[in-house]
Protein backbone atom coordinates (compact mmCIF):
# COMPACT_ATOMS: atom_id res chain seq x y z
CA UNK A 224 0.00 0.00 0.00
CA UNK A 225 1.28 3.42 -0.86
CA UNK A 226 1.03 5.94 1.91
CA UNK A 227 0.78 9.29 0.17
CA UNK A 228 -1.52 11.77 1.90
CA UNK A 229 -4.00 11.95 -0.97
CA UNK A 230 -4.37 8.21 -1.07
CA UNK A 231 -5.01 7.93 2.66
CA UNK A 232 -7.77 10.51 2.34
CA UNK A 233 -9.30 8.53 -0.50
CA UNK A 234 -9.12 5.35 1.54
CA UNK A 235 -10.87 7.04 4.44
CA UNK A 236 -13.79 7.92 2.19
CA UNK A 237 -14.23 4.38 0.88
CA UNK A 238 -17.11 2.29 2.17
CA UNK A 239 -17.43 -1.39 1.27
CA UNK A 240 -20.82 -3.04 1.81
CA UNK A 241 -20.60 -6.79 2.32
CA UNK A 242 -23.86 -8.69 1.77
CA UNK A 243 -23.81 -12.23 3.13
CA UNK A 244 -26.22 -15.08 2.43
CA UNK A 245 -26.98 -16.09 6.02
CA UNK A 246 -27.64 -19.83 5.50
CA UNK A 247 -25.62 -23.02 5.23
CA UNK A 248 -21.89 -22.59 4.89
CA UNK A 249 -22.14 -19.45 2.76
CA UNK A 250 -21.40 -16.61 5.13
CA UNK A 251 -18.29 -18.06 6.81
CA UNK A 252 -16.08 -18.14 3.68
CA UNK A 253 -17.30 -14.65 2.75
CA UNK A 254 -16.31 -13.41 6.20
CA UNK A 255 -12.86 -14.93 5.87
CA UNK A 256 -12.10 -13.33 2.51
CA UNK A 257 -13.48 -9.97 3.69
CA UNK A 258 -11.31 -10.13 6.81
CA UNK A 259 -8.31 -10.69 4.61
CA UNK A 260 -9.15 -7.63 2.54
CA UNK A 261 -10.06 -5.46 5.54
CA UNK A 262 -6.82 -6.38 7.28
CA UNK A 263 -4.86 -4.99 4.32
CA UNK A 264 -6.84 -1.75 4.23
CA UNK A 265 -7.32 -0.51 7.79
CA UNK A 266 -8.44 2.93 6.62
CA UNK A 267 -11.32 1.61 4.51
CA UNK A 268 -14.72 1.20 6.19
CA UNK A 269 -16.41 -2.22 5.84
CA UNK A 270 -20.06 -2.75 6.72
CA UNK A 271 -21.10 -6.37 7.01
CA UNK A 272 -24.79 -7.18 6.49
CA UNK A 273 -26.37 -10.42 7.62
CA UNK A 274 -29.20 -11.63 9.83
CA UNK A 275 -28.94 -11.34 13.58
CA UNK A 276 -28.74 -15.11 13.93
CA UNK A 277 -25.95 -15.43 11.39
CA UNK A 278 -24.13 -12.44 12.85
CA UNK A 279 -24.14 -14.10 16.25
CA UNK A 280 -22.44 -17.26 14.96
CA UNK A 281 -20.00 -15.44 12.69
CA UNK A 282 -18.72 -12.86 15.12
CA UNK A 283 -18.39 -14.16 18.64
CA UNK A 284 -17.51 -11.67 21.34
CA UNK A 285 -14.11 -13.28 21.91
CA UNK A 286 -13.30 -12.84 18.25
CA UNK A 287 -9.61 -13.39 17.61
CA UNK A 288 -9.90 -11.61 14.26
CA UNK A 289 -11.70 -8.56 15.47
CA UNK A 290 -10.96 -5.71 13.07
CA UNK A 291 -12.00 -2.17 14.01
CA UNK A 292 -12.82 -1.31 10.39
CA UNK A 293 -15.52 -4.00 10.03
CA UNK A 294 -18.89 -3.16 11.50
CA UNK A 295 -21.85 -5.54 11.51
CA UNK A 296 -25.44 -4.68 10.72
CA UNK A 297 -28.43 -6.94 11.21
CA UNK A 298 -30.72 -7.39 8.21
CA UNK A 299 -34.40 -8.31 8.80
CA UNK A 300 -34.85 -12.06 8.25
CA UNK A 301 -38.22 -11.75 6.51
CA UNK A 302 -40.04 -13.76 9.18
CA UNK A 303 -43.24 -12.28 10.59
CA UNK A 304 -43.48 -11.23 14.23
CA UNK A 305 -44.05 -14.32 16.40
CA UNK A 306 -43.17 -16.69 13.55
CA UNK A 307 -43.77 -20.33 14.40
CA UNK A 308 -41.68 -22.73 12.30
CA UNK A 309 -43.88 -24.76 9.96
CA UNK A 310 -41.52 -27.72 10.10
CA UNK A 311 -40.41 -27.17 6.50
CA UNK A 312 -36.64 -26.71 6.92
CA UNK A 313 -36.32 -24.47 3.86
CA UNK A 314 -39.10 -22.09 4.78
CA UNK A 315 -36.94 -19.50 6.60
CA UNK A 316 -34.60 -19.45 3.58
CA UNK A 317 -37.47 -18.96 1.13
CA UNK A 318 -38.91 -16.16 3.24
CA UNK A 319 -35.54 -14.50 3.42
CA UNK A 320 -35.10 -14.68 -0.35
CA UNK A 321 -38.55 -13.17 -0.76
CA UNK A 322 -37.61 -10.26 1.50
CA UNK A 323 -34.57 -9.45 -0.66
CA UNK A 324 -33.35 -7.00 -1.82
CA UNK A 325 -35.57 -4.55 0.10
CA UNK A 326 -34.36 -5.75 3.51
CA UNK A 327 -30.76 -5.09 2.48
CA UNK A 328 -31.50 -1.75 0.86
CA UNK A 329 -33.01 -0.34 4.04
CA UNK A 330 -30.13 -1.36 6.29
CA UNK A 331 -27.47 -0.35 3.74
CA UNK A 332 -29.13 3.07 3.65
CA UNK A 333 -28.88 3.28 7.42
CA UNK A 334 -25.19 2.43 7.33
CA UNK A 335 -24.57 5.15 4.74
CA UNK A 336 -26.27 7.73 6.97
CA UNK A 337 -24.45 6.53 10.08
CA UNK A 338 -20.98 6.52 8.52
CA UNK A 339 -21.63 9.51 6.26
CA UNK A 340 -19.91 7.55 3.52
CA UNK A 341 -21.59 6.41 0.36
CA UNK A 342 -21.00 2.86 -0.74
CA UNK A 343 -18.08 2.59 -3.14
CA UNK A 344 -18.05 -1.19 -3.53
CA UNK A 345 -20.49 -4.04 -2.94
CA UNK A 346 -18.94 -7.38 -2.06
CA UNK A 347 -21.79 -9.88 -2.07
CA UNK A 348 -22.53 -13.55 -2.04
CA UNK A 349 -22.69 -14.34 -5.76
CA UNK A 350 -26.33 -15.41 -5.26
CA UNK A 351 -27.23 -11.73 -4.99
CA UNK A 352 -27.92 -10.87 -8.58
CA UNK A 353 -29.33 -7.50 -7.42
CA UNK A 354 -25.78 -6.45 -6.50
CA UNK A 355 -25.43 -5.42 -10.16
CA UNK A 356 -28.37 -2.98 -9.89
CA UNK A 357 -27.41 -1.67 -6.46
CA UNK A 358 -23.90 -0.97 -7.73
CA UNK A 359 -25.26 0.81 -10.82
CA UNK A 360 -27.64 2.92 -8.75
CA UNK A 361 -24.90 4.00 -6.37
CA UNK A 362 -22.17 4.24 -8.95
CA UNK A 363 -20.20 1.63 -7.03
CA UNK A 364 -18.27 -1.50 -7.96
CA UNK A 365 -19.76 -4.96 -7.61
CA UNK A 366 -17.63 -7.94 -6.61
CA UNK A 367 -19.68 -11.11 -6.15
CA UNK A 368 -18.00 -13.97 -4.28
CA UNK A 369 -18.88 -17.48 -5.43
CA UNK A 370 -18.17 -19.85 -2.55
CA UNK A 371 -18.56 -23.08 -4.55
CA UNK A 372 -16.66 -24.58 -7.49
CA UNK A 373 -16.15 -23.19 -11.03
CA UNK A 374 -18.01 -26.08 -12.71
CA UNK A 375 -21.21 -25.35 -10.77
CA UNK A 376 -20.92 -21.67 -11.59
CA UNK A 377 -20.67 -22.49 -15.28
CA UNK A 378 -23.98 -24.38 -15.23
CA UNK A 379 -25.70 -21.31 -13.78
CA UNK A 380 -24.20 -19.14 -16.46
CA UNK A 381 -25.42 -21.56 -19.15
CA UNK A 382 -28.80 -22.26 -17.57
CA UNK A 383 -30.88 -21.04 -20.52
CA UNK A 384 -28.92 -23.13 -22.97
CA UNK A 385 -29.02 -26.19 -20.71
CA UNK A 386 -32.79 -25.87 -20.35
CA UNK A 387 -33.13 -25.58 -24.10
CA UNK A 388 -31.03 -28.71 -24.73
CA UNK A 389 -32.66 -30.86 -22.09
CA UNK A 390 -36.17 -29.53 -22.70
CA UNK A 391 -38.77 -31.28 -20.62
CA UNK A 392 -36.93 -34.53 -20.98
CA UNK A 393 -34.88 -34.85 -17.80
CA UNK A 394 -33.53 -38.31 -18.52
CA UNK A 395 -29.80 -38.72 -18.25
CA UNK A 396 -28.11 -38.35 -21.56
CA UNK A 397 -24.48 -37.37 -21.53
CA UNK A 398 -24.66 -36.37 -25.20
CA UNK A 399 -26.90 -33.48 -24.31
CA UNK A 400 -24.39 -31.85 -22.04
CA UNK A 401 -21.53 -32.18 -24.53
CA UNK A 402 -21.83 -28.53 -25.55
CA UNK A 403 -20.65 -27.51 -22.09
CA UNK A 404 -16.88 -27.25 -22.10
CA UNK A 405 -15.10 -29.33 -19.48
CA UNK A 406 -17.85 -31.79 -18.54
CA UNK A 407 -17.14 -35.11 -20.25
CA UNK A 408 -19.75 -37.18 -18.45
CA UNK A 409 -22.31 -34.78 -17.07
CA UNK A 410 -25.81 -36.14 -16.61
CA UNK A 411 -29.07 -34.31 -16.06
CA UNK A 412 -29.30 -35.71 -12.55
CA UNK A 413 -25.92 -34.17 -11.64
CA UNK A 414 -27.11 -30.62 -12.20
CA UNK A 415 -27.82 -28.46 -9.15
CA UNK A 416 -31.49 -27.90 -8.32
CA UNK A 417 -32.86 -24.88 -10.09
CA UNK A 418 -31.04 -25.48 -13.39
CA UNK A 419 -33.57 -27.85 -14.98
CA UNK A 420 -35.52 -29.02 -11.93
CA UNK A 421 -37.64 -26.74 -9.82
CA UNK A 422 -36.88 -23.79 -12.05
CA UNK A 423 -39.60 -21.49 -10.71
CA UNK A 424 -38.75 -22.03 -7.05
CA UNK A 425 -36.90 -19.39 -5.00
CA UNK A 426 -33.50 -20.99 -5.63
CA UNK A 427 -34.11 -21.64 -9.32
CA UNK A 428 -35.15 -18.04 -9.85
CA UNK A 429 -32.30 -16.61 -7.82
CA UNK A 430 -29.60 -18.72 -9.48
CA UNK A 431 -30.95 -18.01 -12.95
CA UNK A 432 -30.84 -14.26 -12.34
CA UNK A 433 -27.37 -14.67 -10.89
CA UNK A 434 -26.08 -16.35 -14.06
CA UNK A 435 -27.43 -13.46 -16.13
CA UNK A 436 -26.08 -10.74 -13.84
CA UNK A 437 -22.52 -11.96 -13.22
CA UNK A 438 -21.11 -10.63 -16.52
CA UNK A 439 -21.96 -7.13 -15.20
CA UNK A 440 -19.70 -7.57 -12.15
CA UNK A 441 -16.47 -5.59 -11.84
CA UNK A 442 -14.84 -8.94 -10.96
CA UNK A 443 -16.17 -12.35 -9.94
CA UNK A 444 -14.18 -13.83 -7.13
CA UNK A 445 -14.21 -17.57 -6.47
CA UNK A 446 -13.02 -20.02 -3.83
CA UNK A 447 -10.88 -22.08 -6.19
CA UNK A 448 -7.49 -21.99 -7.91
CA UNK A 449 -6.89 -21.51 -11.59
CA UNK A 450 -5.17 -24.82 -12.36
CA UNK A 451 -8.00 -26.90 -10.91
CA UNK A 452 -9.82 -27.06 -14.21
CA UNK A 453 -8.31 -24.82 -16.86
CA UNK A 454 -10.96 -25.42 -19.54
CA UNK A 455 -13.77 -24.29 -17.27
CA UNK A 456 -11.70 -21.44 -15.85
CA UNK A 457 -11.00 -20.16 -19.36
CA UNK A 458 -14.63 -20.44 -20.31
CA UNK A 459 -15.73 -18.44 -17.26
CA UNK A 460 -12.96 -15.95 -17.79
CA UNK A 461 -14.21 -15.28 -21.30
CA UNK A 462 -17.75 -14.64 -20.02
CA UNK A 463 -16.95 -12.30 -17.15
CA UNK A 464 -15.15 -8.97 -17.08
CA UNK A 465 -12.67 -10.51 -14.71
CA UNK A 466 -12.55 -13.89 -12.96
CA UNK A 467 -10.42 -14.00 -9.85
CA UNK A 468 -9.59 -17.41 -8.41
CA UNK A 469 -8.44 -16.51 -4.93
CA UNK A 470 -8.65 -19.86 -3.17
CA UNK A 471 -8.58 -22.24 -1.56
CA UNK A 472 -9.73 -19.73 1.09
CA UNK A 473 -8.53 -22.17 3.72
CA UNK A 474 -5.00 -21.34 2.53
CA UNK A 475 -5.38 -17.71 1.53
CA UNK A 476 -7.36 -16.32 4.47
CA UNK A 477 -6.79 -16.23 8.23
CA UNK A 478 -8.19 -19.37 9.93
CA UNK A 479 -9.39 -19.66 13.47
CA UNK A 480 -7.26 -21.52 15.99
CA UNK A 481 -8.70 -25.02 15.97
CA UNK A 482 -9.68 -26.84 19.08
CA UNK A 483 -9.43 -30.60 19.33
CA UNK A 484 -11.52 -31.20 22.41
CA UNK A 485 -12.09 -34.87 21.56
CA UNK A 486 -8.39 -35.61 20.98
CA UNK A 487 -8.85 -36.74 17.40
CA UNK A 488 -5.24 -35.99 16.45
CA UNK A 489 -3.78 -37.97 19.34
CA UNK A 490 -6.05 -40.84 18.31
CA UNK A 491 -4.84 -40.60 14.69
CA UNK A 492 -1.22 -40.67 15.87
CA UNK A 493 -1.81 -44.23 17.01
CA UNK A 494 -2.66 -45.45 13.53
CA UNK A 495 -0.65 -46.41 10.47
CA UNK A 496 -0.36 -44.29 7.33
CA UNK A 497 -3.46 -44.22 5.12
CA UNK A 498 -5.30 -46.69 7.33
CA UNK A 499 -8.14 -44.56 8.75
CA UNK A 500 -11.54 -43.85 7.20
CA UNK A 501 -12.69 -40.32 8.10
CA UNK A 502 -16.43 -39.66 7.83
CA UNK A 503 -18.22 -36.32 7.79
CA UNK A 504 -21.32 -35.06 6.00
CA UNK A 505 -20.73 -31.43 6.85
CA UNK A 506 -22.37 -29.21 9.39
CA UNK A 507 -26.03 -29.68 8.46
CA UNK A 508 -26.60 -33.11 6.88
CA UNK A 509 -27.52 -36.30 8.70
CA UNK A 510 -28.08 -39.20 6.27
CA UNK A 511 -31.47 -40.96 6.55
CA UNK A 512 -31.75 -43.76 9.17
CA UNK A 513 -31.40 -46.75 6.81
CA UNK A 514 -28.24 -45.26 5.32
CA UNK A 515 -26.77 -44.69 8.77
CA UNK A 516 -27.43 -48.33 9.57
CA UNK A 517 -25.80 -49.44 6.30
CA UNK A 518 -22.78 -47.28 7.05
CA UNK A 519 -22.44 -48.60 10.59
CA UNK A 520 -22.67 -52.18 9.35
CA UNK A 521 -20.08 -51.55 6.65
CA UNK A 522 -17.66 -50.01 9.13
CA UNK A 523 -18.13 -52.99 11.38
CA UNK A 524 -17.46 -55.40 8.54
CA UNK A 525 -14.59 -53.65 6.71
CA UNK A 526 -12.18 -53.71 9.64
CA UNK A 527 -10.62 -50.30 8.95
CA UNK A 528 -10.20 -47.91 11.87
CA UNK A 529 -12.61 -44.99 11.50
CA UNK A 530 -13.14 -41.49 12.81
CA UNK A 531 -16.69 -40.20 12.43
CA UNK A 532 -17.74 -36.58 12.96
CA UNK A 533 -21.40 -37.21 13.67
CA UNK A 534 -24.00 -34.47 14.13
CA UNK A 535 -26.80 -36.58 15.55
CA UNK A 536 -27.27 -38.67 18.65
CA UNK A 537 -25.13 -41.83 18.32
CA UNK A 538 -26.98 -43.71 21.08
CA UNK A 539 -30.28 -43.27 19.28
CA UNK A 540 -29.32 -43.41 15.65
CA UNK A 541 -26.82 -46.27 15.41
CA UNK A 542 -27.59 -50.00 15.52
CA UNK A 543 -27.71 -51.44 19.01
CA UNK A 544 -24.27 -52.33 20.31
CA UNK A 545 -22.42 -50.80 17.33
CA UNK A 546 -20.51 -48.28 19.44
CA UNK A 547 -19.41 -50.90 21.99
CA UNK A 548 -18.45 -53.45 19.34
CA UNK A 549 -16.28 -50.99 17.40
CA UNK A 550 -14.85 -49.04 20.32
CA UNK A 551 -11.38 -50.53 19.86
CA UNK A 552 -10.96 -49.10 16.35
CA UNK A 553 -13.69 -46.50 15.96
CA UNK A 554 -14.02 -42.98 17.29
CA UNK A 555 -17.27 -41.04 17.03
CA UNK A 556 -17.21 -37.34 17.91
CA UNK A 557 -19.70 -34.48 17.74
CA UNK A 558 -17.15 -32.11 16.25
CA UNK A 559 -13.77 -32.66 14.62
CA UNK A 560 -11.01 -30.33 13.40
CA UNK A 561 -11.50 -31.45 9.82
CA UNK A 562 -8.60 -29.74 8.09
CA UNK A 563 -6.09 -30.96 10.67
CA UNK A 564 -7.48 -34.46 10.40
CA UNK A 565 -7.25 -34.49 6.63
CA UNK A 566 -3.64 -33.34 6.81
CA UNK A 567 -2.79 -36.25 9.10
CA UNK A 568 -0.89 -39.06 7.40
CA UNK A 569 -3.06 -41.77 9.00
CA UNK A 570 -6.16 -40.80 7.06
CA UNK A 571 -6.67 -42.94 3.95
CA UNK A 572 -10.04 -41.80 2.66
CA UNK A 573 -12.80 -39.33 3.44
CA UNK A 574 -16.45 -40.31 3.16
CA UNK A 575 -18.14 -37.01 2.41
CA UNK A 576 -21.28 -35.24 1.15
CA UNK A 577 -18.85 -33.49 -1.23
CA UNK A 578 -19.82 -29.94 -0.35
CA UNK A 579 -17.31 -27.56 -1.90
CA UNK A 580 -15.56 -26.59 1.34
CA UNK A 581 -15.01 -30.26 2.19
CA UNK A 582 -13.75 -31.05 -1.31
CA UNK A 583 -11.17 -28.29 -0.98
CA UNK A 584 -10.22 -29.57 2.48
CA UNK A 585 -9.62 -33.02 1.00
CA UNK A 586 -7.54 -31.55 -1.83
CA UNK A 587 -5.42 -29.56 0.61
CA UNK A 588 -5.08 -32.67 2.78
CA UNK A 589 -4.34 -34.92 -0.23
CA UNK A 590 -7.05 -37.40 0.79
CA UNK A 591 -9.17 -39.27 -1.82
CA UNK A 592 -12.94 -39.23 -1.36
CA UNK A 593 -15.96 -41.47 -1.40
CA UNK A 594 -18.91 -39.19 -2.02
CA UNK A 595 -22.53 -39.46 -1.09
CA UNK A 596 -23.90 -36.15 -2.42
CA UNK A 597 -27.23 -34.74 -1.18
CA UNK A 598 -28.18 -31.42 -2.79
CA UNK A 599 -27.04 -28.23 -4.49
CA UNK A 600 -23.68 -28.49 -6.19
CA UNK A 601 -22.74 -31.67 -4.29
CA UNK A 602 -23.77 -34.06 -7.08
CA UNK A 603 -21.79 -32.14 -9.61
CA UNK A 604 -18.76 -32.01 -7.31
CA UNK A 605 -19.05 -35.79 -6.94
CA UNK A 606 -19.11 -36.17 -10.72
CA UNK A 607 -15.98 -34.06 -11.10
CA UNK A 608 -14.23 -35.98 -8.31
CA UNK A 609 -14.90 -39.30 -10.00
CA UNK A 610 -14.79 -38.58 -13.73
CA UNK A 611 -12.67 -35.49 -14.26
CA UNK A 612 -10.08 -35.25 -11.51
CA UNK A 613 -10.14 -38.99 -10.66
CA UNK A 614 -9.57 -38.31 -7.00
CA UNK A 615 -12.37 -40.43 -5.61
CA UNK A 616 -15.58 -42.34 -6.32
CA UNK A 617 -19.28 -41.82 -5.79
CA UNK A 618 -21.19 -44.47 -3.92
CA UNK A 619 -23.08 -46.60 -6.41
CA UNK A 620 -26.66 -45.46 -7.06
CA UNK A 621 -25.98 -42.36 -5.00
CA UNK A 622 -27.00 -43.83 -1.64
CA UNK A 623 -25.16 -45.46 1.23
CA UNK A 624 -25.78 -49.20 1.05
CA UNK A 625 -23.58 -51.84 2.58
CA UNK A 626 -22.52 -53.04 -0.84
CA UNK A 627 -21.77 -49.58 -2.23
CA UNK A 628 -19.77 -48.51 0.81
CA UNK A 629 -17.68 -51.68 1.00
CA UNK A 630 -16.97 -51.41 -2.71
CA UNK A 631 -15.94 -47.76 -2.35
CA UNK A 632 -13.67 -48.57 0.58
CA UNK A 633 -12.03 -51.50 -1.21
CA UNK A 634 -11.44 -49.34 -4.27
CA UNK A 635 -10.01 -46.30 -2.52
CA UNK A 636 -8.14 -48.02 0.33
CA UNK A 637 -6.85 -51.25 -1.18
CA UNK A 638 -6.68 -51.10 -4.99
CA UNK A 639 -4.29 -49.86 -7.63
CA UNK A 640 -6.91 -47.36 -8.73
CA UNK A 641 -7.05 -46.05 -5.18
CA UNK A 642 -3.32 -45.40 -5.26
CA UNK A 643 -3.78 -43.63 -8.60
CA UNK A 644 -6.47 -41.43 -7.00
CA UNK A 645 -4.15 -40.58 -4.15
CA UNK A 646 -1.43 -39.60 -6.61
CA UNK A 647 -3.87 -37.38 -8.49
CA UNK A 648 -5.11 -35.62 -5.41
CA UNK A 649 -1.58 -35.05 -4.13
CA UNK A 650 -0.81 -33.43 -7.50
CA UNK A 651 -3.84 -31.16 -7.08
CA UNK A 652 -2.72 -30.35 -3.57
CA UNK A 653 0.68 -29.32 -4.90
CA UNK A 654 -0.85 -27.06 -7.51
CA UNK A 655 -3.08 -25.49 -4.85
CA UNK A 656 -0.02 -24.80 -2.71
CA UNK A 657 1.77 -23.35 -5.69
CA UNK A 658 -1.22 -21.10 -6.47
CA UNK A 659 -1.24 -19.59 -3.00
CA UNK A 660 2.55 -19.32 -2.72
CA UNK A 661 4.70 -16.35 -3.64
CA UNK A 662 3.93 -15.28 -7.25
CA UNK A 663 1.20 -17.95 -7.46
CA UNK A 664 -2.01 -17.24 -9.35
CA UNK A 665 -4.31 -17.11 -6.31
CA UNK A 666 -1.85 -14.91 -4.43
CA UNK A 667 -1.67 -12.48 -7.34
CA UNK A 668 -5.43 -12.53 -7.86
CA UNK A 669 -5.94 -11.80 -4.19
CA UNK A 670 -3.79 -8.71 -4.54
CA UNK A 671 -5.86 -7.63 -7.53
CA UNK A 672 -9.04 -8.22 -5.53
CA UNK A 673 -7.74 -6.13 -2.65
CA UNK A 674 -6.85 -3.33 -5.08
CA UNK A 675 -10.29 -3.42 -6.68
CA UNK A 676 -12.20 -3.36 -3.39
CA UNK A 677 -10.04 -0.85 -1.53
CA UNK A 678 -9.09 1.70 -4.20
Ligand SMILES: *[C@@H]1O[C@H](CO)[C@@H](O)[C@H](O)[C@H]1NC(C)=O
Pocket residue numbers: 224225226231234263264265266
Ligand atom coordinates in the same frame (compact mmCIF):
# COMPACT_ATOMS: atom_id res chain seq x y z
C1 LIG B 1 -4.12 4.94 7.48
O1 LIG B 1 -4.19 6.32 7.78
C2 LIG B 1 -3.16 6.81 8.64
C3 LIG B 1 -3.37 8.31 8.83
O2 LIG B 1 -4.63 8.55 9.38
C4 LIG B 1 -1.80 6.55 8.04
O3 LIG B 1 -0.79 6.96 8.94
C5 LIG B 1 -1.63 5.07 7.70
O4 LIG B 1 -0.41 4.89 7.03
C6 LIG B 1 -2.78 4.59 6.83
N1 LIG B 1 -2.63 3.17 6.60
C7 LIG B 1 -2.59 2.60 5.39
C8 LIG B 1 -2.36 1.13 5.35
O5 LIG B 1 -2.72 3.26 4.38
Ligand SMILES: *[C@@H]1O[C@H](CO)[C@@H](O)[C@H](O)[C@H]1NC(C)=O
Pocket residue numbers: 275278279282283284295296297
Ligand atom coordinates in the same frame (compact mmCIF):
# COMPACT_ATOMS: atom_id res chain seq x y z
C1 LIG C 1 -23.52 -9.22 16.08
O1 LIG C 1 -23.20 -10.26 16.98
C2 LIG C 1 -22.20 -9.90 17.92
C3 LIG C 1 -21.87 -11.13 18.71
O2 LIG C 1 -23.02 -11.74 19.21
C4 LIG C 1 -22.69 -8.74 18.78
O3 LIG C 1 -21.67 -8.36 19.70
C5 LIG C 1 -23.03 -7.57 17.89
O4 LIG C 1 -23.56 -6.52 18.66
C6 LIG C 1 -24.01 -8.01 16.84
N1 LIG C 1 -24.19 -6.90 15.94
C7 LIG C 1 -25.36 -6.31 15.80
C8 LIG C 1 -25.38 -5.15 14.88
O5 LIG C 1 -26.34 -6.73 16.34
Ligand SMILES: *[C@@H]1O[C@H](CO)[C@@H](O)[C@H](O)[C@H]1NC(C)=O
Pocket residue numbers: 661662
Ligand atom coordinates in the same frame (compact mmCIF):
# COMPACT_ATOMS: atom_id res chain seq x y z
C1 LIG D 1 8.64 -14.03 -7.32
O1 LIG D 1 8.91 -13.02 -8.27
C2 LIG D 1 9.97 -12.16 -7.93
C3 LIG D 1 10.05 -11.06 -8.98
O2 LIG D 1 9.97 -11.59 -10.28
C4 LIG D 1 11.25 -12.98 -7.79
O3 LIG D 1 12.32 -12.14 -7.41
C5 LIG D 1 11.06 -14.06 -6.75
O4 LIG D 1 12.19 -14.90 -6.69
C6 LIG D 1 9.83 -14.92 -7.09
N1 LIG D 1 9.60 -15.86 -6.01
C7 LIG D 1 9.40 -17.15 -6.23
C8 LIG D 1 9.15 -17.98 -5.01
O5 LIG D 1 9.42 -17.65 -7.32
